[in-house]
Amino acid sequence: MPARRVSEISTSMIRRMFEIVERAKKEGREVINLSIGEPDFDTPPEIIELAYEYMNKGYTHYTSNMGLEELREVIAERYGVESGEVMITVGASEALLNASLAFMEENSKVVLHTPSFLSYFTYVKLCSARPVEVNTSDSNFLLQSEAVEGVMDSSVSALILNFPTNPSGAVMGQREIDEVYEIAEDHSAVVISDEVYDRIYYDKKPGTLAGKENAVVINAFSKTLAMTGWRIGFVIAEKGLLDQMLKVHQVNGVCAPAFAQKAVAEYLADGKDREFVRDMVDEFRRRRDFVVRRLGKYFDLAVPEGAFYVFAKAYEGFVEELLMEKGVALTPGTPFGSGFDDYFRLSYATSMENLKKAVERIEEFMEERAKG
Amino acid sequence: MPARRVSEISTSMIRRMFEIVERAKKEGREVINLSIGEPDFDTPPEIIELAYEYMNKGYTHYTSNMGLEELREVIAERYGVESGEVMITVGASEALLNASLAFMEENSKVVLHTPSFLSYFTYVKLCSARPVEVNTSDSNFLLQSEAVEGVMDSSVSALILNFPTNPSGAVMGQREIDEVYEIAEDHSAVVISDEVYDRIYYDKKPGTLAGKENAVVINAFSKTLAMTGWRIGFVIAEKGLLDQMLKVHQVNGVCAPAFAQKAVAEYLADGKDREFVRDMVDEFRRRRDFVVRRLGKYFDLAVPEGAFYVFAKAYEGFVEELLMEKGVALTPGTPFGSGFDDYFRLSYATSMENLKKAVERIEEFMEERAKG
Numbered sequence: 016m017p018a019r020r021v022s023e024i025s026t027s028m029i030r031r032m033f034e035i036v037e038r039a040k041k042e043g044r045e046v047i048n049l050s051i052g053e054p055d056f057d058t059p060p061e062i063i064e065l066a067y068e069y070m071n072k073g074y075t076h077y078t079s080n081m082g083l084e085e086l087r088e089v090i091a092e093r094y095g096v097e098s099g100e101v102m103i104t105v106g107a108s109e110a111l112l113n114a115s116l117a118f119m120e121e122n123s124k125v126v127l128h129t130p131s132f133l134s135y136f137t138y139v140k141l142c143s144a145r146p147v148e149v150n151t152s153d154s155n156f157l158l159q160s161e162a163v164e165g166v167m168d169s170s171v172s173a174l175i176l177n178f179p180t181n182p183s184g185a186v187m188g189q190r191e192i193d194e195v196y197e198i199a200e201d202h203s204a205v206v207i208s209d210e211v212y213d214r215i216y217y218d219k220k221p222g223t224l225a226g227k228e229n230a231v232v233i234n235a236f237s238k239t240l241a242m243t244g245w246r247i248g249f250v251i252a253e254k255g256l257l258d259q260m261l262k263v264h265q266v267n268g269v270c271a272p273a274f275a276q277k278a279v280a281e282y283l284a285d286g287k288d289r290e291f292v293r294d295m296v297d298e299f300r301r302r303r304d305f306v307v308r309r310l311g312k313y314f315d316l317a318v319p320e321g322a323f324y325v326f327a328k329a330y331e332g333f334v335e336e337l338l339m340e341k342g343v344a345l346t347p348g349t350p351f352g353s354g355f356d357d358y359f360r361l362s363y364a365t366s367m368e369n370l371k372k373a374v375e376r377i378e379e380f381m382e383e384r385a386k387g
Numbered sequence: 388m389p390a391r392r393v394s395e396i397s398t399s400m401i402r403r404m405f406e407i408v409e410r411a412k413k414e415g416r417e418v419i420n421l422s423i424g425e426p427d428f429d430t431p432p433e434i435i436e437l438a439y440e441y442m443n444k445g446y447t448h449y450t451s452n453m454g455l456e457e458l459r460e461v462i463a464e465r466y467g468v469e470s471g472e473v474m475i476t477v478g479a480s481e482a483l484l485n486a487s488l489a490f491m492e493e494n495s496k497v498v499l500h501t502p503s504f505l506s507y508f509t510y511v512k513l514c515s516a517r518p519v520e521v522n523t524s525d526s527n528f529l530l531q532s533e534a535v536e537g538v539m540d541s542s543v544s545a546l547i548l549n550f551p552t553n554p555s556g557a558v559m560g561q562r563e564i565d566e567v568y569e570i571a572e573d574h575s576a577v578v579i580s581d582e583v584y585d586r587i588y589y590d591k592k593p594g595t596l597a598g599k600e601n602a603v604v605i606n607a608f609s610k611t612l613a614m615t616g617w618r619i620g621f622v623i624a625e626k627g628l629l630d631q632m633l634k635v636h637q638v639n640g641v642c643a644p645a646f647a648q649k650a651v652a653e654y655l656a657d658g659k660d661r662e663f664v665r666d667m668v669d670e671f672r673r674r675r676d677f678v679v680r681r682l683g684k685y686f687d688l689a690v691p692e693g694a695f696y697v698f699a700k701a702y703e704g705f706v707e708e709l710l711m712e713k714g715v716a717l718t719p720g721t722p723f724g725s726g727f728d729d730y731f732r733l734s735y736a737t738s739m740e741n742l743k744k745a746v747e748r749i750e751e752f753m754e755e756r757a758k759g
Contacts, residue, residue, distance in 0.1 A: 016575060017631040018492045018514070018544065024634045058447040067439040075430040077615045105477050105618060105640055112484075112639045116513055120390045121493070134638040141488055141635065142390070143515075172390065203388060244447045244645030246477060246618060259389040262396045263513065266506040267484045268477055272644055273616030 023140050028133075028350045035335055036344055044342040047373045049361045052181070054323070056241040059291050065278035074274040078103075080265050082249070083273070086280035090249055093283075094225040102257055103276055105268030107211045107235040107248040111138055113263040114231045114250070115173075118205040119144045123172035126204070128158045129352025130326060132181045136352075144172065148352050155317050156185035156326070160194045167202045174199045178221055179212035182351055182360035183326040184303075184319020189222030196224055205256070206230040211248075214239045214292050216321035217300050225251045231260070236279055239292055247271040247279060299323050302363040302370055309374045310361075313381045323364045331356045341376040395512050400505075400722050407707055408716055416714040419745045421733045424553070426695070428613040431663050437650035446646040450475075452637050454621070455645070458652035462621055465655075466597040474629050475648055477640030479583045479607040479620040483510055485635040486603045486622070487545075490577040491516045495544035498576070500530045501724025502698060504553045508722075516544065520724050527689050528557035528698070532566045539574045546571045550593055551584040554723055554732035555698040556675075556691020561594030568596055577628070578602040583620075586611045586664050588693035589672050597623045603632070608651055611664055619643040619651060671695050674735040674742055681746045682733075685753045697733045698723075706731050713748040 032050070039046055081087065082103025091098040104110040111134070119125050119142035127135050129148045139146040149162045158176070176195065178187040187195070192208075199206045208224040211234055224230035235248030248271070250260060270276075282288060306325055307318050316327035326348070334347040348358025363370055404422070411418055453459065454475025463470040476482040483506070491497050491514035499507050501520045511518045521534045530548070548567065550559040559567070564580075571578045580596040583606055596602035607620030620643070622632060642648075654660060678697055679690050688699035698720070706719040720730025735742055 016490070016492075016544070016577070018488065018490055020493070021489050021631050021634050026630075026634060026637075053449055057445055058442070060443075063439070063442045063447075066442065067435070070430070070435045070438065071432075073429055075435075075614065075616045077425055105481070108638055108641045109477070109481070112635075116390065117393050118388070118390055120388075121392070121515065137634065137638045141638075143493065172388070205388070242447060243449045244642070246640070246642070246644055258398075259393050262393050262398060262509065263484075266480055266509045266513075268618070268640065269480045270616070270618070272618055272647070275644070 020141050020143050024137050032347065035338055039338050039342055046338070046342045046344055047369050047376070048344045049363070049365060049373055050344045050346040051362050051364050053243040053364060054238060054241045054295065055364050055366065056295055058242050058245070059240065059282070059287070061287055062240065062242070062278050062282050065281050066274045069274040069277040074277050076273060078270045078273050078276060080261060080270060082270065083276040083280060086276045089280055089283045090251070094223070094251055096226050096251055099254055100251055100257065102250045102261065102264065103271050104248045104250055104264060105246045105271050106237055107209060107233050108134065109264070109268040110233045110248050110250045111207070111209065112141070113260045113267060114207045114233065115139070115142050116263045117259040118173045118207070118231070120172040124170050126163070126166055126171055126174040127352070128176065130156070130180070130182050130348065130355050130358065131175070131177055131351060132209070133350035135175050135177075147171070150352065150354055151185070152354070156180060156183035157187060157191065158195055160198060163195050163198045167198060167204070169202065171202060171204045173205045173207055175207045175209065176224070177209040179216055179321025181212065181322055182324045182346070183317065184322045184324050185317070186216055186219045186221045186320035188219060192222035192224060196227055196230060200229045208232050210234050211238050212322040215296055215299060215323060217296070217303065219320045221321060228253050231256055240279070240288060241295070245272065245275045247275050299363065302367060305367070305370065306361065306363055306374060310377065313378070323362060325361045325363065326358060327361070328358050333357070334359050337377065337380055341380050343373045343376050392513050392515050396509050404719070407710055411710050411714055418710070418714045418716055419741055419748070420716045421735070421737060421745055422716045422718040423734050423736050425615040425736060426610060426613045426667065427736050427738065428667055430614050430617070431612065431654070431659070433659055434612065434614070434650050434654050437653050438646045441646040441649040446649050448645060450642045450645045450648060452633060452642060454642065455648040455652060457656070458648045461652055461655045462623070466595070466623055468598050468623055471626055472623055472629065474622045474633065474636065475643050476620045476622055476636060477643050478609055478618045479581065479605050480506070481636070481640040482605045482620050482622045483579070483581065484513070485632045485639060486579045486605065487511070487514050488635045489631040490545045490579070490603070492544040496542050498535070498538055498543055498546040499724070500548065502528070502552070502554050502720065502727050502730065503547070503549055503723060504581070505722035507547050507549070519543070522724065522726055523557070524726070528552060528555035529559055529563065530567055532570060535567050535570045539570060539576070541574065543574060543576045545577045545579055547579045547581065548596070549581040551588055551693025553584065553694055554696045554718070555689065556694045556696050557689070558588055558591045558593045558692035560591060564594035564596060568599055568602060572601045580604045582606045583610050584694040587668055587671060587695060589668070589675065591692045593693060600625050603628055612651070612660060613667070617644065617647045619647050671735065674739060677739070677742065678733065678735055678746060682749065685750070695734060695736045697735065698730060699733070700730050703728045705729070709749065709752055713752050715745045715748050
């Protein structure tokens with residue numbers, strides 16, 4: 016018998032989309048997939064060469080649960096914290112589950128800004144806590160202090176922040192995010208700040224909660240170094256909080272791949288990531304500008320300041336119709352929180368060529384629809 | 388504030404041992420470490436070459452949450468199950484946490500045979516369930532059906548089995564393990580069978596619960612292919628159970644490293660693992676025989692039939708005294724369950740040279756002690 020905590024997690028949404036895509040393919044339609052949540056870039060070849068070198072040097076065993084010291088140091092230096100405040104994890108997801116189990120009390124409330132990554136709801140349910148949604152659609156997907164104040168009380172154990180946001184690409188600056196942090200701190204709630212898209216931004220620079228006493232910052236190299244398949248993330252938090260998360264990490268991810276830790280440490284120490292990230296962001300900016308320019312005519316959309324998604328309002332059923340009629344797969348808004356059934360997420364983590372084809376088909380669809 | 392479920396997890400035991408080792412080192416003692424839980428062998432070079440090849444072929448992205456089909460198929464074939472009943476995970480630990488969250492109900496009981504791996508207690512606590520220990524020290528560390536019958540009732544949600552056992556090396560044959568499984572099934576409890584040492588056995592062949600309707604079999608390549616630092620494990624279970632675990636895995640480990648999955652799939656398909664495992668087990672057998680022959684004179688010990696540990700009775704405080712006086716680090720019995728304070732675990736996953744030196748020091752210690 017499944018435990019109650021998992022019975023409440025539904026996978027029907029994902030299954031349904033999968034079935035629709037399969038149906039479209041069966042009908043012989045070439046499907047352009049704009050629902051992908053990872054960069055279409057490959058891992059930098061230098062990292063591959065370093066990983067191979069260190070595999071051959073015996074970095075094929077467990078590392079300490081906290082991670083390799085050399086990697087923790089280079090991360091700590093960049094954030095201006097101590098290496099004792101950095102723990103390496105198996106991607107950001109493992110870190111999020113560790114933080115959830117460590118800080119979300121059973122039957123407590125956990126505050127989320129919506130729209131947000133559907134996994135956050137799952138973490139809350141796995142901890143037998145209750146999600147409290149703060150809908151940000153009226154404030155350009157930014158989290159307003161007053162809205163946070165409005166939901167905080169002593170039954171809130173944690174807050175999850177994600178800026179730049181998946182799916183909206185919204186970015187909170189340092190001052191903005193600090194304000195939200197302070198409200199949470201006043202209520203002794205732990206802030207879990209998922210900053211995995213922090214280096215993929217266009218004009219407004221995202222703030223970070225690294226170094227704050229009551230915050231757990233979660234990040235990874237998955238998105239910024241195109242290393243989703245390597246499973247390497249990290250947490251920055253004050254030692255007392257890290258100790259609690261370590262209790263879970265020791266029996267969960269245990270350690271990130273040893274050679275990957277070593278390779279990334281050396282790559283970062285040499286500062287090689289800066290050029291890679293710059294080139295990737297330049298390309299994402301080109302694509303964002305293209306999508307926003309062409310689709311802005313048809314949809315009410317906030318220009319994304321970060322990540323690689325556009326989140327916009329259409330109507331309920333739009334995603335299914337578009338897929339069946341034109342073979343373009345988007346993600347429906349429903350799983351991102353209550354009240355987003357008529358939204359869609361478009362990921363521009365795909366080639367410009369694909370993107371052009373997809374946008375043309377969406378335009379066609381909208382024009383045909385306008386004509387009735 | 389930490390959540391209650393983690394507050395009850397103590398790390399003081401591990402910390403204390405760590406501090407003692409540090410103290411011994413500070414006093415200038417060369418410490419021989421026999422407390423290691425991983426093979427001292429390096430990953431087969433063929434796997435490293437394959438991983439490098441597939442990294443360069445773009446296997447650096449997410450795989451599906453279930454894992455690469457080619458790896459699932461080769462595993463399924465060996466176990467005689469369908470590939471739909473196999474899920475690839477980030478090592479055995481992630482799989483254990485996924486299974487725990489999926490099947491251990493809050494406030495229910497979870498049955499463990501002790502002595503057993505200390506992490507099992509942590510999984511139970513993370514699920515707010517209660518561990519029920521079945522002490523096996525009077526039955527050669529094997530789990531007797533009557534003992535299981537004695538603790539089963541409707542409040543038991545799960546049973547954790549681990550044969551070959553860490554720390555005792557006990558092995559249950561197919562008929563023996565089937566008997567225990569049937570008792571659990573009669574009580575609708577899920578059996579989580581951690582079989583990570585299944586290929587490291589000497590004479591008696593371990594049974595498996597793969598293919599049983601109500602069992603979740605957890606395994607990994609960490610121990611058998613000396614790949615602890617690669618983070619690649621797997622689960623075999625009937626689809627309904629796997630679906631529940633998938634809900635956790637999707638937001639936890641997500642997928643094992645892509646190139647590692649691909650490399651292991653090819654290595655297994657070519658049957659290259661058989662020779663590697665045979666050579667490793669031959670070497671472990673040599674070491675086991677050596678340790679048992681030499682230390683059997685001083686300690687009451689059951690000859691281990693599998694894994695790479697000897698678990699034996701000494702007296703409370705023995706481990707600390709030996710470390711401080713002779714610089715040999717063992718693991719005290721305390722964390723392996725109630726009533727094992729006077730036991731120790733010795734890992735022979737170290738070179739014969741180290742092992743000889745350590746055994747001589749233990750003999751010295753015991754002879755000196757006998758003389759008073």
